[in-house]
Amino acid sequence: MSRMDLTDHRYLAGQFVAGPRAVTDDHLTRTLTFADLHLTVHPTLRTTRAQHGETDLLMLGTAVHPEHPTWRDSDVLEWLALAATPAELEETMAALAGRYVLFVRIGSQAPLVYGDACGLRPVFYLRSGTDLWLASQPGLLERHAGALRDVLLAPLLDASPEGDVWPAGRTPLTGVQMMLPNHRLSTDDAVVTRFWPSAPLPTVDPEVAAQRMARLLRGIVLSLVRRGPVTILLTGGYDSRALLAAAWPVRRRLRYLTVVDVATPSHDASIPLRLAMRGRLKLRFRWSRPASSHALGRQRAVTGQVWRDPNQHRDVAFSAALGTTALIANASEVVRCAFYEGGNPPETISAELLSEYHGWAQDPFAIEAFEHWLAGVPQGTGIHPLDLYYWECRVGVWGALSAISMELQVDAFSPFNCRELLITGLGTPVTSRKHPWLLHRRIVEILAPQISTIPYNATTFTWLKTRLPAPVRQSVRRLRRRAAGSDLTYR
Secondary structure, rough: OOHHHOOOOOOOOOOEEEOOOOOOOOOOOEEEEEEEEEEEOOOOEEEEEEEEOEEEEEEEEEEEOOOOOOOOOHHHHHOOOOOOHHHHHHHHHHEEEEEEEEEEOOOOOOOOOEEEOOOOOEEEEEOOOOOEEOOOOHHHHHHHOOOEEEOOOOOOOOOOOOEEEEEHHHEEEEEEEOOOOEEEEOOOOOEEEEEOOOOOOOOOOOOHEEEEEHHHHHHHHHHHHHHEEEEEOOOOOOOHHHHHHHHHHHHHHOOOEEEOOOOOOOOOOOOOOHHHHHHHOEEEEEEEOOOOHHHHHHHHHHOOOOOOOOOOOHHHHHHHHOOOOOOOOOOOHHHHHOOOOOOOOOOOOOOOHHHHHOOOOHHHHHHHHHHHHHHOOOOOOOOOOOHHHHHHHHHHHHHHHHHHHHHHEEEOOOOEEEHHHHHHHHHHHHHHHHHHHHHHHHHHHHOOHOOOOOOOOOOOHHHHHHHOHHHHHHHHHHHHHHHOOOOOOOO
């Protein structure tokens, strides 16, 4: 580890290790206990404790309640502590947005561990003999719990055709797995159990859903603005537009950041400028330069070498939002038919197909991982497996590790990371969730009609590009990414 890392207060920001004993780490310097677990955490990671009757809770991270924008983390946790059973707690947590890990003990029952709705503050776990170890990324389990990296598996991610993360929560470390969203972990036996979905998904009228989701998004954003400075990472797309619309009444109290480089689509620069002019926003453009090998190495280290991304060199530019909470739109695409934008999913969802979607082609390791994941998908819930796959295996893995990488520069928070919001959206017909994403358009119309007429993800230049053959567009995109400084040009 370099001297710069040892003196950089953002290195391992927001991360933790929990196990049978506290660990010694140059960056994780705070210690606390919960039941039989000893936690060692980074000083930037918020910790909140609450007890009520026989319920004892410890939260790492932060959460907001959209119906109670004045609540702090302590208020949220005291409200959760009123739950008398795990089932009651799980139902109550659905209302929250946040990025947190929750340790729960109710009476004499085994302590449980939960993540936020999309697992954006991840939990990796290892059972070593009679010891249970948990950590925010697998490299910490390698360093402090003796986890071993399988020399045959380790190269698979970099060797995969288009993979940017390991499949279905697997890792190249023997015995180390990631707890996927919608699951809980028992600390007594290290058994991970799915708790959602457990019943058919209620159908929701698109207008009712749009009104409800708009109300939730506004409540979440207003809660965050009350807590401190906020920056919206603004692009030309649907998701960040919805965040801006949610913030519209207080928009001038926020900051806005658009990161660009030579690979940035033209609409992701021109549309934020139009939005800034329409709303008189404090918009800052930040030019992203090619990242140094040291910066890229730090990203690999803090994500445990189980994540990569063609645009990861842009993360350094997010330091322009340091000192604020950066609002990202991860999780929004859960309700946007991410893998079947036209609204017509494949008739059969196989492990082989998911491996292809994941960028691992027909790799046997990935296929076996997705076979195991598919076997645990409940039937008869009304949720399409591709939507659940995107929620758990895409956002819950790639999105979670992306947030960890961002945390080297800034604290990140996705207002879409709310189970009630996502369930509401998934309950609408596919016709409102597929391209051209009428549900998201309607949310913006409800919250800020002033910006609903500005195009999404499109300029005249965008239309001209569609006239080019697909192989030509792909080659140009790769050349632009290489020029921008990405050493990953596979997508």
